[in-house]
Amino acid sequence: PEGWNTVEVYVNGFSTSLPEQVQFEALRKIAGFENVRMFRPGYAIEYDYFPPVQLTHSLETRLVRNLFFAGQINGTTGYEEAACQGLMAGINAHQSVHDLPPFEISRSEGYIGVLIDDLINKGTEEPYRMFTSRAEFRVLLRQDNADLRLTEKSHTLGLADIGRLHQVIEKRAQTSAITDLLQKLSVAPDQVNGLLEELGSAPLKQKMKATSIISRPHVGIKDLATVIPDLKTALAAFSEEYLEQAEIEIKYEGYVAKEQEIAEKMQRLEDVSLSESLDYHKLQSLSSEAREKLSRVRPRTLGQASRISGVSPADISVLMVYMGR
Structure with missing residues (x-):
């Protein structure tokens, strides 16, 4: 209806x-x-589009310097998709005319980075939408830490004012203070086993750090504070926002660390530059599909090459050997 x-x-x-x-x-x-x-x-709605594999990560066209494309012309559909590209293209147009380095967001820093990286590496055969499932670092790209991930970059560009930056610095400091407090707190079985039983969690057999208890499902910071008066008093100095952020970071710590490690490995590949003039057709050890795709996309880094559809890990190994010569 x-x-x-x-x-x-x-x-x-x-x-x-x-x-x-x-x-x-x-x-x-x-x-x-x-x-x-x-x-x-x-x-x-029908519209023409420019194959986005002809763009760089700054959304500048490879063929015409200082020409930036954003929105449906790049093969996307949707309001947010167009808006984020407009923001990035506008920023980089400003950077370019002032002889400043391009501004880019990586796949592990924001969904904008995922969208742009997908477009320039894979192109699109149908209107592209930014689904969260397209991102491999979804534990890192949470809504609760968007400010922690991007505000400092925004301030450097002159977008976020100093007040917003100070709020983020304060949030990071307060969240860290809460996690440090809980990490130093040892909890005895007789203090918490009654609560754990109520929450359907296994009882303690010996003392355990508060962070380890909070990392369990169904056990929150506030739950623990109800049975430890000193903790309740100490936490009264912190806002709900900071307590929630600390709890999220404690509960997801292992998953975050794992994704961060993978992201750092990928970043090491991003640090290996590939020449724009590299003739991939001369590298006979590459698969024929890889030679074709690499010649078409012209990746700037080994990391970018690794994300091109049709380029296998074996092809990346060939490029690594070639670059090591």
Whole structure:
């Protein structure tokens, strides 16, 4: 239903842009819709696009210097997708005219980085949407730490003011203070086993750090504070936001560390530059598909090359050997 006081119904799953009369006849062939009336036909938007593999990570075209593309022309669809590209292209146009280095966001720093990296490495055969499933570092790219990840970069560019930067610095310091406090606190079985039983968690057999207890499912910082008066008093000095952030970081610490390690390994590949003029067709040890894809995309780094569809780990090994000569 389109609303509470209307007879209009949106036919979900029947998306079409066929001629109006064809749509109407097709609707009436659906069981129960034999006498249906059509208020408005479905429609589609067509637009030209520039194959985004011809762009750099700054969204500058490889062919024309100081020409930046953003939005649907790069093969994307959606408001946020267009907005983030417009932001990045605008920033980099400013950087370019002031002879400043390009501003880029990596795949482990933000979804903007995932979107741009996908576009320039893989291109797109259909309108591209930014789904979270496209990111391999989803534990790092959480909504609760977006400010921690990006505000300092924003301030450096002149976007985030000093007040916002100070808020983030304070959040990081306060969160660290909470985790340090909990890391130093040892909890005895007689202090917490009653609570753990209520929460359906295994009892302690010996003293354990508060952080280890909080890392368990269903056990939160506030739960622990209810049975340890000194902890409750100490935590009263911190805001709800900082307590929540500390709890998230404690609970996901192992997963975050694992993803961070993978991200750092990938970054090491990003530090190995590939020449724009490298003739991949002369590297006979590469697979034929890799030679074709690498010649078309012209990756700037080994890391970028590793993310191109059709370039295998064996091909990356060949490039590493070649670069080591």
